[in-house]
Amino acid sequence: MLKVDEIKSLIDALHASSVDELNLEQNEMKLSLKKNTTVVQEAVKPSVPAVETQPSLPPQVKTEAIQVQEEGPQDDRNLFTVTSPMVGTFYAAPSPDASPYVKEGDSVDEESVVCIVEAMKLMNPIVADAKGKIVEIVAENGELVEYGQPLMVVERT
CATH class of the missing domain: 2.40.50.100 (RNA polymerase II/Efflux pump adaptor protein, barrel-sandwich hybrid domain)
Incomplete structure:
Protein backbone atom coordinates (compact mmCIF):
# COMPACT_ATOMS: atom_id res chain seq x y z
CA MET A 1 0.00 0.00 0.00
CA LEU A 2 1.19 3.53 -0.77
CA LYS A 3 2.16 5.79 2.10
CA VAL A 4 0.74 9.30 2.45
CA ASP A 5 4.07 10.87 1.42
CA GLU A 6 4.16 8.72 -1.72
CA ILE A 7 0.61 9.78 -2.63
CA LYS A 8 1.53 13.44 -2.04
CA SER A 9 4.55 12.98 -4.35
CA LEU A 10 2.29 11.50 -7.04
CA ILE A 11 -0.12 14.43 -6.69
CA ASP A 12 2.75 16.93 -6.98
CA ALA A 13 4.16 15.11 -10.01
CA LEU A 14 0.74 15.09 -11.71
CA HIS A 15 0.27 18.79 -10.96
CA ALA A 16 3.67 19.67 -12.46
CA SER A 17 3.15 17.54 -15.59
CA SER A 18 1.06 18.01 -18.73
CA VAL A 19 -0.78 14.74 -17.97
CA ASP A 20 -4.43 15.22 -16.91
CA GLU A 21 -5.08 11.81 -15.35
CA LEU A 22 -3.12 9.08 -13.56
CA ASN A 23 -4.46 5.61 -12.71
CA LEU A 24 -2.40 3.27 -10.54
CA GLU A 25 -3.19 -0.27 -9.45
CA GLN A 26 -0.95 -2.01 -6.93
CA ASN A 27 -1.97 -5.27 -5.25
CA GLU A 28 -5.51 -4.62 -3.93
CA MET A 29 -5.17 -0.82 -4.00
CA LYS A 30 -6.42 1.40 -6.83
CA LEU A 31 -5.60 5.12 -7.07
CA SER A 32 -7.06 7.49 -9.63
CA LEU A 33 -5.81 11.11 -9.80
CA LYS A 34 -7.36 13.64 -12.15
CA LYS A 35 -6.55 17.29 -12.65
CA ASN A 36 -9.41 19.70 -12.19
CA THR A 37 -8.77 21.80 -15.27
CA THR A 38 -11.91 23.93 -15.20
CA VAL A 39 -11.82 27.46 -13.85
CA VAL A 40 -14.67 28.08 -11.43
CA GLN A 41 -15.80 31.65 -10.83
CA GLU A 42 -18.92 30.88 -8.81
CA ALA A 43 -19.69 28.04 -6.44
CA VAL A 44 -20.63 25.11 -8.68
CA LYS A 45 -20.56 21.35 -8.31
CA PRO A 46 -17.56 19.89 -10.19
CA SER A 47 -18.47 16.73 -12.08
CA VAL A 48 -15.29 14.88 -11.05
CA PRO A 49 -13.36 15.26 -7.79
CA ALA A 50 -9.66 16.05 -8.09
CA VAL A 51 -8.63 12.91 -6.18
CA GLU A 52 -10.52 9.64 -5.91
CA THR A 53 -9.14 7.07 -3.48
CA GLN A 54 -10.08 3.79 -1.90
CA PRO A 55 -11.33 4.07 1.71
CA SER A 56 -8.04 2.88 3.27
CA LEU A 57 -5.98 5.81 1.94
CA PRO A 58 -4.79 8.97 3.78
CA PRO A 59 -6.31 9.61 7.21
CA GLN A 60 -6.06 13.40 6.83
CA VAL A 61 -7.27 15.18 3.76
CA LYS A 62 -5.73 18.48 2.68
CA THR A 63 -8.00 21.22 1.39
CA GLU A 64 -7.65 23.79 -1.36
CA ALA A 65 -6.95 27.49 -0.82
CA ILE A 66 -9.56 29.98 -1.93
CA GLN A 67 -9.00 33.65 -1.32
CA VAL A 68 -12.18 35.30 -0.03
CA GLN A 69 -12.94 38.93 -0.76
CA GLU A 70 -15.58 40.65 1.29
CA GLU A 71 -18.02 43.14 -0.22
CA GLY A 72 -17.64 46.77 0.72
CA PRO A 73 -14.41 48.42 1.80
CA GLN A 74 -11.33 46.25 1.58
CA ASP A 75 -9.54 45.46 4.81
CA ASP A 76 -6.16 43.84 5.33
CA ARG A 77 -7.51 40.48 6.44
CA ASN A 78 -5.99 37.49 4.69
Whole structure:
Protein backbone atom coordinates (compact mmCIF):
# COMPACT_ATOMS: atom_id res chain seq x y z
CA MET A 1 0.00 0.00 0.00
CA LEU A 2 1.19 3.53 -0.77
CA LYS A 3 2.16 5.79 2.10
CA VAL A 4 0.74 9.30 2.45
CA ASP A 5 4.07 10.87 1.42
CA GLU A 6 4.16 8.72 -1.72
CA ILE A 7 0.61 9.78 -2.63
CA LYS A 8 1.53 13.44 -2.04
CA SER A 9 4.55 12.98 -4.35
CA LEU A 10 2.29 11.50 -7.04
CA ILE A 11 -0.12 14.43 -6.69
CA ASP A 12 2.75 16.93 -6.98
CA ALA A 13 4.16 15.11 -10.01
CA LEU A 14 0.74 15.09 -11.71
CA HIS A 15 0.27 18.79 -10.96
CA ALA A 16 3.67 19.67 -12.46
CA SER A 17 3.15 17.54 -15.59
CA SER A 18 1.06 18.01 -18.73
CA VAL A 19 -0.78 14.74 -17.97
CA ASP A 20 -4.43 15.22 -16.91
CA GLU A 21 -5.08 11.81 -15.35
CA LEU A 22 -3.12 9.08 -13.56
CA ASN A 23 -4.46 5.61 -12.71
CA LEU A 24 -2.40 3.27 -10.54
CA GLU A 25 -3.19 -0.27 -9.45
CA GLN A 26 -0.95 -2.01 -6.93
CA ASN A 27 -1.97 -5.27 -5.25
CA GLU A 28 -5.51 -4.62 -3.93
CA MET A 29 -5.17 -0.82 -4.00
CA LYS A 30 -6.42 1.40 -6.83
CA LEU A 31 -5.60 5.12 -7.07
CA SER A 32 -7.06 7.49 -9.63
CA LEU A 33 -5.81 11.11 -9.80
CA LYS A 34 -7.36 13.64 -12.15
CA LYS A 35 -6.55 17.29 -12.65
CA ASN A 36 -9.41 19.70 -12.19
CA THR A 37 -8.77 21.80 -15.27
CA THR A 38 -11.91 23.93 -15.20
CA VAL A 39 -11.82 27.46 -13.85
CA VAL A 40 -14.67 28.08 -11.43
CA GLN A 41 -15.80 31.65 -10.83
CA GLU A 42 -18.92 30.88 -8.81
CA ALA A 43 -19.69 28.04 -6.44
CA VAL A 44 -20.63 25.11 -8.68
CA LYS A 45 -20.56 21.35 -8.31
CA PRO A 46 -17.56 19.89 -10.19
CA SER A 47 -18.47 16.73 -12.08
CA VAL A 48 -15.29 14.88 -11.05
CA PRO A 49 -13.36 15.26 -7.79
CA ALA A 50 -9.66 16.05 -8.09
CA VAL A 51 -8.63 12.91 -6.18
CA GLU A 52 -10.52 9.64 -5.91
CA THR A 53 -9.14 7.07 -3.48
CA GLN A 54 -10.08 3.79 -1.90
CA PRO A 55 -11.33 4.07 1.71
CA SER A 56 -8.04 2.88 3.27
CA LEU A 57 -5.98 5.81 1.94
CA PRO A 58 -4.79 8.97 3.78
CA PRO A 59 -6.31 9.61 7.21
CA GLN A 60 -6.06 13.40 6.83
CA VAL A 61 -7.27 15.18 3.76
CA LYS A 62 -5.73 18.48 2.68
CA THR A 63 -8.00 21.22 1.39
CA GLU A 64 -7.65 23.79 -1.36
CA ALA A 65 -6.95 27.49 -0.82
CA ILE A 66 -9.56 29.98 -1.93
CA GLN A 67 -9.00 33.65 -1.32
CA VAL A 68 -12.18 35.30 -0.03
CA GLN A 69 -12.94 38.93 -0.76
CA GLU A 70 -15.58 40.65 1.29
CA GLU A 71 -18.02 43.14 -0.22
CA GLY A 72 -17.64 46.77 0.72
CA PRO A 73 -14.41 48.42 1.80
CA GLN A 74 -11.33 46.25 1.58
CA ASP A 75 -9.54 45.46 4.81
CA ASP A 76 -6.16 43.84 5.33
CA ARG A 77 -7.51 40.48 6.44
CA ASN A 78 -5.99 37.49 4.69
CA LEU A 79 -8.75 34.89 4.66
CA PHE A 80 -8.41 31.21 3.83
CA THR A 81 -11.44 29.03 3.16
CA VAL A 82 -11.35 25.40 4.28
CA THR A 83 -13.30 23.48 1.65
CA SER A 84 -14.64 19.96 1.52
CA PRO A 85 -12.32 17.66 -0.43
CA MET A 86 -15.18 15.23 -1.08
CA VAL A 87 -18.93 14.70 -1.05
CA GLY A 88 -20.09 13.60 2.38
CA THR A 89 -21.64 14.62 5.69
CA PHE A 90 -20.06 17.45 7.70
CA TYR A 91 -19.56 16.86 11.43
CA ALA A 92 -18.17 19.56 13.72
CA ALA A 93 -17.34 17.07 16.51
CA PRO A 94 -15.92 13.54 16.72
CA SER A 95 -19.18 12.22 18.22
CA PRO A 96 -22.68 13.57 18.93
CA ASP A 97 -21.98 14.11 22.65
CA ALA A 98 -18.44 15.54 22.21
CA SER A 99 -17.40 19.18 21.99
CA PRO A 100 -16.77 20.53 18.48
CA TYR A 101 -13.23 20.46 17.15
CA VAL A 102 -13.26 24.27 16.79
CA LYS A 103 -15.54 27.23 17.44
CA GLU A 104 -15.50 30.70 15.92
CA GLY A 105 -12.61 32.61 17.48
CA ASP A 106 -10.46 29.52 18.12
CA SER A 107 -6.82 29.54 16.98
CA VAL A 108 -5.66 26.79 14.61
CA ASP A 109 -2.48 25.82 12.80
CA GLU A 110 -1.88 24.02 9.52
CA GLU A 111 -2.29 20.54 11.05
CA SER A 112 -5.26 21.26 13.36
CA VAL A 113 -8.23 18.97 12.72
CA VAL A 114 -11.22 21.31 12.36
CA CYS A 115 -14.02 18.89 11.41
CA ILE A 116 -14.87 15.52 9.87
CA VAL A 117 -16.46 14.69 6.53
CA GLU A 118 -18.05 11.25 6.53
CA ALA A 119 -17.99 9.50 3.17
CA MET A 120 -18.89 5.86 2.60
CA LYS A 121 -19.02 5.18 6.37
CA LEU A 122 -15.45 6.51 6.80
CA MET A 123 -14.73 9.51 8.99
CA ASN A 124 -12.21 11.73 7.16
CA PRO A 125 -10.52 14.33 9.40
CA ILE A 126 -10.19 17.70 7.70
CA VAL A 127 -7.22 19.90 8.68
CA ALA A 128 -7.13 23.71 8.63
CA ASP A 129 -4.16 24.00 6.21
CA ALA A 130 -3.62 27.55 7.52
CA LYS A 131 -2.42 29.10 10.75
CA GLY A 132 -4.83 31.63 12.17
CA LYS A 133 -8.20 32.14 13.81
CA ILE A 134 -11.57 30.64 12.82
CA VAL A 135 -13.75 33.60 11.81
CA GLU A 136 -16.75 31.72 10.41
CA ILE A 137 -18.10 28.17 10.36
CA VAL A 138 -20.13 27.99 7.17
CA ALA A 139 -21.40 24.39 7.16
CA GLU A 140 -24.04 23.12 9.58
CA ASN A 141 -23.42 20.01 11.67
CA GLY A 142 -24.90 16.95 9.95
CA GLU A 143 -25.25 18.80 6.62
CA LEU A 144 -24.50 17.05 3.32
CA VAL A 145 -21.57 18.87 1.70
CA GLU A 146 -20.34 18.81 -1.88
CA TYR A 147 -16.80 18.66 -3.22
CA GLY A 148 -15.25 22.14 -2.96
CA GLN A 149 -18.01 23.52 -0.72
CA PRO A 150 -16.73 26.01 1.90
CA LEU A 151 -16.77 24.57 5.43
CA MET A 152 -15.14 27.39 7.42
CA VAL A 153 -13.08 30.54 7.04
CA VAL A 154 -9.70 31.12 8.74
CA GLU A 155 -8.11 34.55 9.15
CA ARG A 156 -4.39 33.91 8.70
CA THR A 157 -1.95 35.20 11.29
